[in-house]
Amino acid sequence: MPGDGITLIDTGYIRPHLCAAYLVHGERGRAALVDCGTATCAGRVLEAIDAAGVAREAVDWLLVTHVHLDHAGGAGPLMRALPNARLVVHPRGARHMVDPEKLIAGAKQVYGEEMFARDHAGMLPVDAARVVVAEDGHVVELAGRPLLCANTPGHALHHYSVWDADTRSWIAGDAFGLSYREFDNHNGAFALPTTSPVQFDPEQMKASIRRLVAQGPAAIRIAHYGVVTECARIADDLVAQVDAMAAIARGVDGAPDRHARIVEGLTVLCVERAAEHGVDAPERMVAEVLGGDIEINAQGLGVWLDRLARAR
Structure with a gap:
């Protein structure tokens, strides 16, 4: 949705058009990054921030919807390159950003050593002093553009989604499923839930989907991949x-x-x-x-x- 002050960044994870991050533009050139891809994607994400005309010193916030590595694995390297940013994370995920060893071990178990080395290597801890814990309802004050964090478990217990009132849209990580643009046609977008290990809960997932659509969003931005607008119909399909x-x-x-x-x-x-x-x-x-x-x-x-x- 061009012109709405949100830039989609293709993180380059595994293949094109698989994993998105979103750069939200505030006033006076300030910005917030929502999700960031894996550690191996950090360089590409930084180049995209540069290309969007945002100074690295002007990124005030890095919000990770949850700490799965395709959303938050690059947080450590990026926080070193974004000197004024603070990391916003769910209370259940904060300790894993400060000490990512358990995340790394879990990812190796799911993906295997070879795939981890190829797609996830380079994770770094985040300085605890730069971490902000986002309880349900927490508001991130981006310059002239408040961003609301709302708990949306089901895919993971430590998942929140970000409401941008300026565009009446959610940046929803994995809470609103997967919808790859290769499947778009005259019937609109095709979507499916993502039930990845280890905290999938069907009742929580359905409640989160309903919470998102109850806001009456004009659009929902998802990590995998891009913007969907037929929110009520997709919500029914997902449930x-x-x-x-x-x-x-x-x-x-x-x-x-x-x-x-x-x-x-x-x-x-x-x-x-x-x-x-x-x-x-x-x-x-x-x-x-x-x-x-x-x-x-x-x-x-x-x-x-x-x-x-x-x-x-």
Whole structure:
């Protein structure tokens, strides 16, 4: 949405048009960066800030919607390059920005050592004195442009979304699902939830989706990837899919090949929905564009099933 004072930055994570950060422009050249990609993306993000005409000394805030590495892994290197910025993070995530060792260990477990080294290496701790903890309702005072942080768990317990009243839009990280522009057509945007490990909760996710759309947003900016505007319709789709995905996982719980069967079920669901949406060659598109997300979503659903089992 050009001219609205928010610049989309493609962080370059893995492939083009996969992972976005957003540069919000305040008065007098001041700015805030919302999400930042991985540590390996930090140089590209800094170049994009420069290209947007914002001095690095004029970036007052770095807000991370949650501390998954594709959103916050680059915070340490960026805070060293943005000398006046303060880091805004959910209370549950703050300690991981100051000491990222557990984040690093968890990411290596999910992605493997080789992929971690390729896509996530270079994480650095953030000085605790520069960290601001954002409780639900916290307002970040960007010059002439207040930004409201609202808790939106479900994808992660430590997730908030950012409301920009100037544009009546959310910057929602992963709370409003995934919507890749390759799937856009005459029927609009195609979206799916992201249930990645380790804190997926279907009821929280549905409540967060409803909270976002209840604000009557003109648009929602998501990390993966870009701006969606048919917010009410997409919200309904996402809520229905959360239920469908949870049902797929429950239906194969206890099977020895549970993960493979969840992957199969999610793939069938995505292909069916893509076909209904009018996507050309839906099987190929789902395999090529969504294969990695389906794998990670299946992992998250498996972790959720295990957590339910422990609670019985």
